[in-house]
Amino acid sequence: MTTRWLTAEEQRAWRAYVAASLLLEDAIDRQLxxxxxxxxxxxxxxxxxxxxxxRRLRMTDLAEALKITRSxxxxxxTRLEKDGAVRREECASDRxxxxxxxxxxxxxxxxxxxxxxxxxxxxxxxxxxxxEQVEQLERICLGxxxxxxxxxxxxxxxxxxxxxxxxxxxxx
Amino acid sequence: MTTRWLTAEEQRAWRAYVAASLLLEDAIDRQLxxxxxxxxxxxxxxxxxxxxxxRRLRMTDLAEALKITRSxxxxxxTRLEKDGAVRREECASDRxxxxxxxxxxxxxxxxxxxxxxxxxxxxxxxxxxxxEQVEQLERICLGxxxxxxxxxxxxxxxxxxxxxxxxxxxxx
DNA sequence: GACTCCTGGTTCAAGTTTTAAGCAATTACT
DNA sequence: AGTAATTGCTTAAAACTTGAACCAGGAGTC
Numbered sequence: 001m002t003t004r005w006l007t008a009e010e011q012r013a014w015r016a017y018v019a020a021s022l023l024l025e026d027a028i029d030r031q032l033x034x035x036x037x038x039x040x041x042x043x044x045x046x047x048x049x050x051x052x053x054x055r056r057l058r059m060t061d062l063a064e065a066l067k068i069t070r071s072x073x074x075x076x077x078t079r080l081e082k083d084g085a086v087r088r089e090e091c092a093s094d095r096x097x098x099x100x101x102x103x104x105x106x107x108x109x110x111x112x113x114x115x116x117x118x119x120x121x122x123x124x125x126x127x128x129x130x131x132e133q134v135e136q137l138e139r140i141c142l143g144x145x146x147x148x149x150x151x152x153x154x155x156x157x158x159x160x161x162x163x164x165x166x167x168x169x170x171x172x
Numbered sequence: 173m174t175t176r177w178l179t180a181e182e183q184r185a186w187r188a189y190v191a192a193s194l195l196l197e198d199a200i201d202r203q204l205x206x207x208x209x210x211x212x213x214x215x216x217x218x219x220x221x222x223x224x225x226x227r228r229l230r231m232t233d234l235a236e237a238l239k240i241t242r243s244x245x246x247x248x249x250t251r252l253e254k255d256g257a258v259r260r261e262e263c264a265s266d267r268x269x270x271x272x273x274x275x276x277x278x279x280x281x282x283x284x285x286x287x288x289x290x291x292x293x294x295x296x297x298x299x300x301x302x303x304e305q306v307e308q309l310e311r312i313c314l315g316x317x318x319x320x321x322x323x324x325x326x327x328x329x330x331x332x333x334x335x336x337x338x339x340x341x342x343x344x
Numbered sequence: 345g346a347c348t349c350c351t352g353g354t355t356c357a358a359g360t361t362t363t364a365a366g367c368a369a370t371t372a373c374t
Numbered sequence: 375a376g377t378a379a380t381t382g383c384t385t386a387a388a389a390c391t392t393g394a395a396c397c398a399g400g401a402g403t404c
Contacts, residue, residue, distance in 0.1 A: 003287040010298050013306045016313035017297075018216065021193050022239045023320045033362090039390080044190065060352060067194045072391060074354055079389090096352045096399045115175040125189075126182050128315045134185045136308045141188035143300045148195045205392090211360080232382060244361060246384055251359090268369045268382045351400075361390070371380070 024124055031120045036113035038083075041068070042076050043117065046085060046110045049102035056101040058091060067149075085109050196296055203292045208285035210255075213240070214248050215289065218257060218282045221274035228273040230263060239321075257281050 006014060028040045036043060048065055049055055057065070063073040077100050080086040085106030091097025102110075126134065178186060200212045208215060220237055221227055229237070235245040249272050252258040257278030263269025274282075298306065 003290055004294060005290055006294070006298065009303070009306055009310075013310035013313070014293060014297070016310045016317065019239050020313035020316040020320075021197075023317055025193075026239075027320050029362090039362095041390090058352085059354095067191050067198075069392080070353060071355085071393080075390070078354095091352090094352075094400075098353065118175055118177055121186060122176060122178070124319050125186070125316055126178065128319055129312060131181070133308060133312055134181055136305060137312055138181075138185035138188045140301060140305055140309055141185070141192035144192040144297055145188065145195055147296050147300055148192075148199050201392090213360090230382085241362080242383060243363080243385085247360070250384095263382090266370075266382075270383065345404105347403085349400105349402080352398090353396100354398105355396075356394090357392100359390105359392075362388085364386090366385070367383090369380105369382080371378100373378085374376085 027124055028117070028120055032113065032117060035116045036109065038080075041066070041072075042080060043110075043113060045073070045076050045080060045100075046102060046106055049086065049100060050107060050110055054101075055107070056089070056099050059098050059100060062100055067145075080106070083109075199296055200289070200292055204285065204289060207288045208281060210252075213238070213244075214252060215282070215285060217245070217248050217252060217272075218274060218278055221258065221272060222279060222282055226273075227279070228261070228271050231270050231272060234272060239317075252278070255281075 025040065032038060032040055032043050044066060045062070048062060049057055059073060059077070060070060063070045066073065077086055077088065081088060083106075085103060087101045087103050089099045089101055091099050129137070197212065204210060204212055204215050216238060217234070220234060221229055231245055231249070232242060235242045238245065249258055249260065253260060257275060259273045259275050261271045261273055263271050301309070
């Protein structure tokens, strides 16, 4: 079948997206690197853990929530563990399992870094969006995520490595 | 001043964005790695060059257009040069300058890879967006880019390294 | 139980990115 | 012209990511 190219309108939107996401990731990474000594992803690891029951999550569940590979998470947690922000524990219900636990030190670090991070995100993104645009943004992004990882007929399948299938049992 | 936290609505939008951009970059990188042997950024380098007059651009101009650091571009071009997709030439008007030129081989590679790439982008993003959403997406992204790099009172300043100031003379 | 397959997590090597530092050419200033 | 500051680009070292390979534990089957 012949390629359906992007329309001029779509192409402009796509270019704008690519540019914006590059700039945004860069700005956020720098701010967090400066004020918290870690890149955005690592901060997000702490953020997700902080909201989990018991501040703990199994590696696979955490990777799935973050939409990253297990390998990438392994390295992130190893680094954060060296920093004392996270601790690894064995999983009681599955002896293969590992649970990442947010330490008190990690919690403190997160709380210290949060204001600056939120401020950056706010000024770069939300300060100039209307309420409707915020809603649109969410809708659009949910659609993209669904298209990529959604069950049913997969539109785009990034990799078998990304573990999106739900696991059976509970995670603790 | 006390932190202005994100509202629940904003937080949902932000999380959706972070997840979607991670999934999207991952999907695109894999597709291009598989079918063109290079990550998304490198493909974009070729794409920008292909549209420039004479298929050539000075390093700094290219880095500015791509919204990446010169250092990052240096490595990308070095790799692409090894692949034969790009060639470096001296800049006539400024002996410090380097011009990146898209080779015929690079052009062919780009043309071979484009359909698969467009298809991935289309299925992940545009196939499920309305025309208004496409327009909103562009507007939102332009706003973000403007907020980060815009002249005037800088809302977020990622780094002095990113060369956003216009240079004086022409680039060829 | 033995066999096979799958799952959870880590590890290795190779590739990419970052930050700071470096060098040469240009510009600005006097 | 002489000198300091700036610009264009590269490089070195450390950090991060990727993809495949790996190993131990769990699950299904007979």
